[in-house]
Amino acid sequence: MTDVNTLNPDLLEKKPAPERPVWRVIREFRSSHLAMFGLFLLLTIVIAAFLAPWITPQNPYDLRSLSIMDSRLAPGEVGFSGLSFWLGTDGQGRDMFSAILYGLRISLTVGLIACTVALLLGLTLGMVAAYFGGRIDTIVMRLVDLHLSFPPILVALILLAVLGRGLENIILALIIVQWATFARMARATALSERNREYVEAAKSLGLSRTRILFGHLLPNCMPPLMVLYTVEIASAIALEATLSFLGVGLPSTQPSLGLLISNGFQFVMSGQYWISVFPGIALLLLIVAINLVGDRLRDVLNPRNIT
Amino acid sequence: MVYIIRRLMQAVFLALVMSFLVFAGIFSVGDPVAILIDPEATQAERVRLVAQLGLDRPFHEQYFIFLGNVLQGDFGNSFVYNRPALELILERMPATLELAFASIVIAVVLGIPLGVYAGLRHGSVGSKTIMAGSILGFSVPNFWQAIMLILIFAVILGWLPVSGRGEVGQFMGIHSSLFTLNGLKHMALPAINLAIGHLALVIRLARSGTREVRAQDYIRFARAKGLSEKRIVMVHLLRNILIPIVTLVGMSFGGLIAFAVVTESIFAWPGMGKLIIDSIHLLDRPVVVAYLIVIVMIFIILNLLVDLLYSLIDPRIRLDEVRQ
Numbered sequence: 193m194t195d196v197n198t199l200n201p202d203l204l205e206k207k208p209a210p211e212r213p214v215w216r217v218i219r220e221f222r223s224s225h226l227a228m229f230g231l232f233l234l235l236t237i238v239i240a241a242f243l244a245p246w247i248t249p250q251n252p253y254d255l256r257s258l259s260i261m262d263s264r265l266a267p268g269e270v271g272f273s274g275l276s277f278w279l280g281t282d283g284q285g286r287d288m289f290s291a292i293l294y295g296l297r298i299s300l301t302v303g304l305i306a307c308t309v310a311l312l313l314g315l316t317l318g319m320v321a322a323y324f325g326g327r328i329d330t331i332v333m334r335l336v337d338l339h340l341s342f343p344p345i346l347v348a349l350i351l352l353a354v355l356g357r358g359l360e361n362i363i364l365a366l367i368i369v370q371w372a373t374f375a376r377m378a379r380a381t382a383l384s385e386r387n388r389e390y391v392e393a394a395k396s397l398g399l400s401r402t403r404i405l406f407g408h409l410l411p412n413c414m415p416p417l418m419v420l421y422t423v424e425i426a427s428a429i430a431l432e433a434t435l436s437f438l439g440v441g442l443p444s445t446q447p448s449l450g451l452l453i454s455n456g457f458q459f460v461m462s463g464q465y466w467i468s469v470f471p472g473i474a475l476l477l478l479i480v481a482i483n484l485v486g487d488r489l490r491d492v493l494n495p496r497n498i499t
Numbered sequence: 500m501v502y503i504i505r506r507l508m509q510a511v512f513l514a515l516v517m518s519f520l521v522f523a524g525i526f527s528v529g530d531p532v533a534i535l536i537d538p539e540a541t542q543a544e545r546v547r548l549v550a551q552l553g554l555d556r557p558f559h560e561q562y563f564i565f566l567g568n569v570l571q572g573d574f575g576n577s578f579v580y581n582r583p584a585l586e587l588i589l590e591r592m593p594a595t596l597e598l599a600f601a602s603i604v605i606a607v608v609l610g611i612p613l614g615v616y617a618g619l620r621h622g623s624v625g626s627k628t629i630m631a632g633s634i635l636g637f638s639v640p641n642f643w644q645a646i647m648l649i650l651i652f653a654v655i656l657g658w659l660p661v662s663g664r665g666e667v668g669q670f671m672g673i674h675s676s677l678f679t680l681n682g683l684k685h686m687a688l689p690a691i692n693l694a695i696g697h698l699a700l701v702i703r704l705a706r707s708g709t710r711e712v713r714a715q716d717y718i719r720f721a722r723a724k725g726l727s728e729k730r731i732v733m734v735h736l737l738r739n740i741l742i743p744i745v746t747l748v749g750m751s752f753g754g755l756i757a758f759a760v761v762t763e764s765i766f767a768w769p770g771m772g773k774l775i776i777d778s779i780h781l782l783d784r785p786v787v788v789a790y791l792i793v794i795v796m797i798f799i800i801l802n803l804l805v806d807l808l809y810s811l812i813d814p815r816i817r818l819d820e821v822r823q
Binding site: 350472 | 520521634637638640641646653654655753754761764765776779780787791794802
């Protein structure tokens with residue numbers, strides 16, 4: 193058996209295969225130092241948060257490991273038990289570093305779950321509205337417009353005033369706040385994709401509506417939605433923190449960053465800043481990191497920038 | 500006209516739906532009696548209080564009584580203050596409105612010059628600093644900003660007071676903290692806190708507007724005419740970037756009232772926002788329901804006004820009515 197290539201030299205000089213879109217996106221993403229820094233920061237925070245039980249010096253919610261003698265120590269002080277608290281301690285002698293990592297875990301989980309469900313819900317409704325048009329479109333878009341004319345914090349506040357605080361309730365409130373944003377974006381994208389050739393081609397092949405919708409239209413609508421998803425996670429986390437700070441979000445058994453900041457607020461007046469300031473910095477870093485990544489993704493995934 | 504009437508009917512319908520949802524939700528959670536009553540009260544006293552508040556009746560009856568009263572402008576008495584809920588809210592509305600007004604002034608007065616500067620000197624260090632600051636303004640959660648402001652200006656520097664409204668002065672029949680020095684001092688931090696998000700937005704709009712307008716022919720023509728740079732910026736440029744900014748300011752007024760909830764509860768500013776948060780914590784049903792209905796009405800009216808203003812400012816934007 194002889195190799196085909198040895199017989200046909202033309203094939204050897206073939207152009208290299210076109211770069212796959214995924215690689216192009218990764219390559220372009222990597223060219224921005226700021227975005228890489230954001231990604232690095234984000235990964236560090238996420239990994240640290242999810243490894244919290246193994247890397248924190250103390251389990252902040254195990255009452256046996258807390259000592260009231262250690263309460264409100266300034267950053268860097270060494271506690272009664274010989275443990276040094278680099279970020280200080282709160283009113284109950286809890287190590288702030290440990291509390292922040294545990295808090296990040298809760299904030300991230302809430303943000304991720306809420307945004308993912310909101311994305312799926314908004315995506316489905318938006319695409320259905322765009323693809324079928326007519327009455328369904330009108331109803332969905334009326335709802336979306338109505339929804340978006342109220343500021344998110346107000347909608348969430350109304351819902352939580354009614355539902356009461358709790359983990360499920362805040363996730364539900366965040367989903368209700370965010371689905372409309374995703375639905376609008378999904379509809380707009382799907383509308384512009386609907387008339388493209390590949391959809392016509394799929395139609396002329398006699399594929400079923402569901403298959404065209406989910407097999408062909410959906411993958412092509414994803415890039416702008418992924419950008420929105422990233423940025424919305426940041427705003428979900430910020431909104432959850434705000435609501436928890438106001439005392440209508442998570443219960444005190446789920447100490448997210450917002451609750452930590454809220455607990456520290458009473459001590460700010462007496463100059464014991466660290467209980468509020470450090471969780472706030474953690475929150476800020478998380479949000480900035482997500483936004484840096486999201487901004488770069490927006491530039492890289494924008495079809496107008498593809499050469 | 501048909502359009503306005505239809506919008507108004509939608510608004511009424513929406514308010515009805517909201518009132519029902521809110522009432523039903525509030526009805527199903529929490530027991531206000533447990534909070535209101537003295538723990539040592541006898542069973543008889545308890546029963547009397549329940550009957551007095553009408554809490555012993557079935558749900559639909561309570562709702563219809565409530566709805567009938569609302570239509571007469573009676574939202575019920577606050578369980579906590581024992582005064583009409585609507586009165587409590589209206590009493591606190593001026594404080595919230597003056598805070599929102601002050602922060603819009605701050606956002607516009609600081610935002611436009613900073614944005615125009617960043618647009619004119621694009622790429623300079625000053626411009627980059629301004630834009631970085633505006634990104635930070637977006638990212639930092641409002642409530643944490645407030646804590647930082649308190650920490651820096653009240654605790655460390657000791658310049659400004661942190662809670663309450665201060666002295667309220669009177670000018671042309673209007674009571675406001677804007678008219679006394681003490682009141683202004685009390686207002687400074689909350690107003691800045693509420694303004695920062697919008698300031699960042701105004702800066703962005705002014706900057707992108709400036710960059711766009713600067714390249715237009717009429718600016719070049721003005722320059723060719725030999726007009727001073729100052730006049731070009733102040734007259735020709737500013738006028739053309741103002742429209743989107745004015746729209747933004749109008750549209751964001753509602754958002755400011757909503758976000759005042761956060762600012763007011765941190766700075767103990769005696770406005771509507773603080774009242775609602777306190778009432779949620781105290782399970783003061785009538786006040787919560789009344790606040791929600793009032794705020795929904797404010798929003799419906801604001802949205803209607805913005806839609807109408809839009810078509811006035813820009814005749815190319817047609818209302819539904821014309822299109823159909």
